[in-house]
Amino acid sequence: MKKKIRIGGGAGFSGDRLEPAVVLAEKGDLDYLVLECLAERTIALAQKRKQADPSKGYDPLLERRIRSLLPHLVKNKVRLITNMGAANPLAAVDKVLEIAKELHLSVKVAAVTGDDVFGQIDPAQQAMETGRPLKEAGQLLSANAYIGIDAILPALESGADIIITGRVADPSLFLAPMVYAFGWETDDYDFLGKGTVIGHLMECAGQITGGYFMDPGKKDVPNPAQLGFPIAEVSADGSAVISKVNGTGGVINLMTSKEQLLYEVVNPHEYYTPDVIADFTSVRLKEIGKDMVHVSGGGGKAKPATFKVSVGYQAFWLGEGEISYAGTNALQKAKLAGQIIEERLKDRMDDLRVDLVGVNAIFRGAFDQQIEPAEVRLRVAGRAQKMEVASLVGEEVEALYTNGPAGGGGARKYVNEIVGIVSVLLARGLVVPQVTVKDI
Structure with a gap:
């Protein structure tokens, strides 16, 4: 030893x-x-x-x-x-x-x-985090x-x-x-x-x-x-x-x-x-x-x-789009761009979030902006059950090049399938x- x-x-x-x-x-x-x-x-x-x-x-x-x-x-x-x-x-x-x-x-x-242990779990079992049956979370993956x-x-x-x-x-x-x-x-x-x-x-x-x-x-x-x-x-x-x-x-x-x-x-x-x-x-x-x-x-x-069991499920599709505004009036341009996207997509997404990175993306406006920023990155994220619907977010943000405020640049768009995680307990003997x- x-x-x-x-x-x-x-x-x-x-x-x-x-x-x-x-x-x-x-x-x-x-x-x-x-x-x-x-x-x-x-x-x-x-x-x-x-x-x-x-x-x-x-x-x-x-x-x-x-x-x-x-x-x-x-x-x-x-x-x-x-x-x-x-x-x-x-x-x-x-x-x-x-x-x-x-x-x-x-x-x-x-x-x-x-x-x-995918074959051993019961879809009717309640998830520890939500108290709801696993089968209600979405399509189970793992x-x-x-x-x-x-x-x-x-x-x-x-x-x-x-x-x-x-x-x-x-x-x-x-x-x-x-x-x-x-x-x-x-x-x-x-x-x-x-x-x-x-x-x-x-x-x-x-x-x-x-x-x-x-x-x-x-x-x-x-x-x-x-x-x-x-x-x-x-x-x-x-x-x-x-x-x-x-x-x-x-x-x-x-x-x-x-x-x-x-x-x-x-x-x-x-x-x-x-x-x-x-x-x-x-x-x-x-x-x-x-x-x-x-x-x-x-x-x-x-x-x-x-044993604790980690259960993965197909949660939703996430569409994202980003674009930057810089120089004079950057903040107001970014705000207007965000309002345009909200108006265009508000009835299409299960959930939509508009962030002005560096201004309100983390604290959601809890702190006042004391100084007018010289540059702002607009990020829009939308949740949908279908990929083609989630893709609209990035498409609309990219369209701001010629359909939004002056001076937008550096647009990016992404679509990702999001996997959710919940937990259950399983007897050791299984x-x-x-x-x-x-x-x-």
Whole structure:
């Protein structure tokens, strides 16, 4: 049994930067690298890609990430755990093996499946957010349970170098290697709570190293363009030191750590995960050096009897249009342009919103504009059930070139299908994780 392991947090969402993970794999002296790349809406969109092409449905950046990381992972014997499998972990495994073959590298890759529970949900069940039956939300697209370490541990025990999952709770990606390396029991909720605290601190990658924290002149972060991502050196007693690779940008201190600790935590006494109901109230943070914070404390109690399930549905089509006005009388021109669009579309859209970006787009007029702006960006957004109706928004905004106030420029138009997300609970017995291992 190891006394310490080093885990790197190489991504905090699907579109995160690629370079920090490579730096971690190359210079972080890691045992494990975790890439957390999945959000609620991300997996619903992945399910749509899989429906269109059964060989797809994994993270769009998987190929680029793996191609840049694989030589360093193999050379430095770093095991990778990631939820980049999204809606199709099995196809993701095949793609990784294909890349490994091209690079003449030998790897063992495991797919963790079973989170897709679309066939197990009841459309009559009430959504947690609305209290209304799922079937009333719209056409259902996906249903994925937040599974935990019980699904990942068999993959670690298989000796897989790379473990690719679908929907797994974010802290579980980090907790699983702790349980595996230290031999913690899966019903020792004190240890699982401590490990979940560490996983939660790491799951958003650059947020704990100064990303999102930075505020110029108030909370300055050195060299933010080269922001480094975090490393957790975890001890068998459930404590850890959070740091980053020397020479990378960013900062790790009490402020960045406390902000991340409280991120998305509604009740610090009871933070629900599939592994444990964690208690954050006894967590202790201490700066022990430059960009080094010691984490201890935390705990937990028995895991929930149900899994949370994220259900995606087809919500509506969103049409958008933008155009700029600049110079003398810019604000009044933008207002008039917005009024013209409202008059033309008010009876065609389910909902229509007109924003003057920089004037009222965020605060909706709660603050008076003290100075006449020299430039204003008009944005119009409309919601409709049909794509062709939503498209009218961008068309009408573009038509302002010759059918609106003088001087409009830089028009853009967009139409997107919007996926909505609601949640339900599902009995654990209805979720059966599986591990598939392949190598080359």
